[in-house]
Amino acid sequence: NAGVMQNPRHLVRRRGQEARLRCSPMKGHSHVYWYRQLPEEGLKFMVYLQKENIIDESGMPKERFSAEFPKEGPSILRIQQVVRGDSAAYFCASSPPDSAYEQYFGPGTRLTVT
Amino acid sequence: RKEVEQDPGPFNVPEGATVAFNCTYSNSASQSFFWYRQDCRKEPKLLMSVYSSGNEDGRFTAQLNRASQYISLLIRDSKLSDSATYLCVVNGIIFGTGTRLQVFP
Numbered sequence: 001n002a003g004v005m006q007n008p009r010h011l012v013r014r015r016g017q018e019a020r021l022r023c024s025p026m027k028g029h030s031h032v033y034w035y036r037q038l039p040e041e042g043l044k045f046m047v048y049l050q051k052e053n054i055i056d057e058s059g060m061p062k063e064r065f066s067a068e069f070p071k072e073g074p075s076i077l078r079i080q081q082v083v084r085g086d087s088a089a090y091f092c093a094s095s096p097p098d099s100a101y102e103q104y105f106g107p108g109t110r111l112t113v114t
Numbered sequence: 115r116k117e118v119e120q121d122p123g124p125f126n127v128p129e130g131a132t133v134a135f136n137c138t139y140s141n142s143a144s145q146s147f148f149w150y151r152q153d154c155r156k157e158p159k160l161l162m163s164v165y166s167s168g169n170e171d172g173r174f175t176a177q178l179n180r181a182s183q184y185i186s187l188l189i190r191d192s193k194l195s196d197s198a199t200y201l202c203v204v205n206g207i208i209f210g211t212g213t214r215l216q217v218f219p
Contacts, residue, residue: 033207042211043158043201056207091157101146101206105157 002027004094004106005074012112019079019086021109025094031055032075033093033103034067043091049075082113115140120202120210127217131192135213137202138184146206149176149187151198158201158209161187192217 005024013019025032034046045059049069060067064082069075079086089110093103119138127133147164162169164176164185175188185202192215199212 035209043209045207045209048207059207089155101148101203102160102163103148103206104160107157 004029004092004104006090006092006106006109008109009107010110010112012114013082014114015083016081019082019111021077021079021090021092021111022074023077023092023094023106024074025092026096026104028096029094029104030097031095031100032069033095034075034077035091035093037089037091037108039088046077079111082111084113087111087113117141117208118202118204118210120200120213122211122213124214124216127192127215129192129194129217129219131217132188132190133192133215134186134188135200135202135215136184136186137204137210137213138182139204139208140183141205142180142183144183144204146204147176147178147185148203148206149174149185150201150203150209152201152212153198161200189215194219 048056150158
């Protein structure tokens with residue numbers, strides 16, 4: 001059973017460009033979470049999604065950030081007009097339908113904004 | 115007051131030692147407690163859930179103290195491979211900043 005997959009693993013963007021981060025949950029998992037981790041800091045919750053539905057986006061910045069989890073395909077975290085402060089590791093996690101919050105993490109995408 | 119607080123450590127212990135970490139939380143209505151471990155620059159890995167009645171998995175024991183609003187993780191017979199940062203999670207999505215454990219030979 002493949003684990004949570006994220007791609008790309010590393011992403012470099014110039015200021016003002018768009019970043020698209022992808023996350024494929026574990027097979028059979030229906031919940032997806034996105035977190036951001038700055039160097040030497042803890043994980044910060046961003047958004048919790050089920051298929052075609054945002055359950056909790058209380059951690060998402062109000063502007064430039066959006067997330068989706070379509071019926072088919074991976075979950076996407078999209079950052080428009082990136083700034084240097086967006087440089088971080090972005091982790092995705094998934095959990096099974098009968099055990100919300102029991103999360104299994106992907107390897108993360110390291111975003112660097114130059 | 116932070117929602118979840120952990121002593122950042124590091125806790126430096128010899129192999130074979132017993133070590134315990136606490137994690138305090140501010141919201142008395144909190145649910146869904148977990149412990150994760152995170153190795154340097156890697157993703158967090160689920161260690162164990164924390165139930166009201168406590169939870170034991172091999173050398174690891176997790177406890178919940180609702181009255182004092184903290185959860186604990188006890189590691190017995192520490193191994194070198196236990197060296198990592200241990201993250202507590204409250205309400206499923208609120209992560210502490212972690213306690214670093216270093217086990218030395």
